[in-house]
Amino acid sequence: MNIRKALILLSVIFSFQIAQSNDTVNLLMWWDKPLSLYLEKEVKTRCQVDLAYQGYVASDQFLYDFQIEDWDIIVFESTIFDLVKDKLLEKNINIKNNLMKEYPLFIRNQLNKQLGSSERDYNNLTFFSINNIVIVYDSKKISISDDTDIKSIINQLADTGKELVLLDDPNIINAILKVEGYNKMSLSSFETLFDYKNIIIQNYINGYENVGVMITWSSFALQYIIDAKDRGFEFELFEIPKYRFTTSTYIVQLRSNKSVNCVMNFMTSKDFMSKSSNLVFDFTPYANYEVVKNKRFYQLYKNFYKLGSKNDLKWVYQFSDLEESLYDSWGQILTMKKGV
Known part of the structure; x- marks a missing residue:
């Protein structure tokens, strides 16, 4: 069984499906065990309901689960x-307007920009988590600075034989290719830029010995570095300005009743998001970095707020050129690199 299939199985194992309850709220969310355990406990206490939580580990799994339940x-x-927006409209649910008042101006502006002309139609939607793309690296083997680029990273890796780990996200890889001068993502452009044999494309990776460089989300990077240190491996984290893209997740309420409203109010609250930041190292739409306890995360979060306030973040969201060809190309790349 490959790692991706194993993780999908784990997401099912750690789903909290409580069919016996008459008052259950059904939640589909990115799989994160610490966060799901915290959510289950708090929802039970605060809302007196059971949480039927289903976790996924990749967007294609989300799209499948979203369709069948x-x-x-x-x-x-x-x-x-853009792939799901037609199924999200709930004009009688309004969570966004009150929440927006509590967000910093750059967050409010960005959410409206991302939703475009549809912003008034999606009042049941807001930001949930935000991340920057960062570099995790073995500083004993690799040197990283503001001016480091992909070719420099690969040249250094070639002398070590260590692995380059890329996140399984075609939109981010497409953004990296574009900033390097490629018009669009294709198997050819990917192989030209990432000309290295020891590449792993995977969102979650448990190995430490052979990783030289990892391009990933800031939240996972911090978790990975902490886990690695517990096992005797040292990694550093760096934000290369050229590749410091900002990504986000949305939270959407699709039904309205007392139980669902209670859970949604909690999950979009500053209290919950402050706790989740310290659990899983996500930035939140409140951008309240002062609540963060981890020193490295504090610096990342503070810099995110500083750059956001100056409108210097490079957000990656639904592309104007979002076409099936992007995902077709990514499928070809995965087949070539992962044999799936």
Whole structure:
């Protein structure tokens, strides 16, 4: 069984499906065990309901799960908004307007920009989590600075034989290719830029010995570095300005009743998001970095707020050129690199 299939199985194992309850809220969200355990406990206490939580580990799994079940609340990557937006409209649910008043101006402006002309129609939607793309690297083997680029990273890796780990996200890889001068993502452009044999494309990776460089979300990077240190491996984290893209997830309420409203109010509250930041190292739409306890995360979060306030973040969300060809190309790349 490959790692991706194993993770999908784990997401099912750690789903909290409580069919016996007459008062259950159905949640489809990115799989995260610590966050799901915290959510289950708090929802039971605060809302007196059971949480039927289904976790997924990749956007294609989300799209499948979203189609086959009925959900009360969903959380998904903003990059696939165009693929599901027609099924999200609930004009009688309004959570966004009150929440927006509590967000910093740059967050409010960005959410409206991402939703475009549809912003008034999606009052049941807001930001859930935000991340920057960062570099995790073995500083004993690799040197990283502001001016480092992909070719420099690969040249250094070639002398070590260590692995380059890329996140399984076609939108981010497409953004990297574009900033390097390629018009669009294709198997050819990918192989030209990432000309290295030891590449792993995977969102979650448990290995430490052979990783030289990893391009991933800031939240996973911090978790990975902490886990690696516990096992005797040292990694550093760096934000290369050229590749510091900002990504987000949306949370959407699809049904309205007392139980669902209670859960949604909690999951979009500053209290919950402050706790989740310290659990899983996500930025939140409140951008309240002062609540963060981890020193490295504090610096990342503070810099995110600083750059956002100056409108210097490079957000990646639904592309104007979002076409099936992007995902076709990504499928070819995965087949070539992963044999799936």
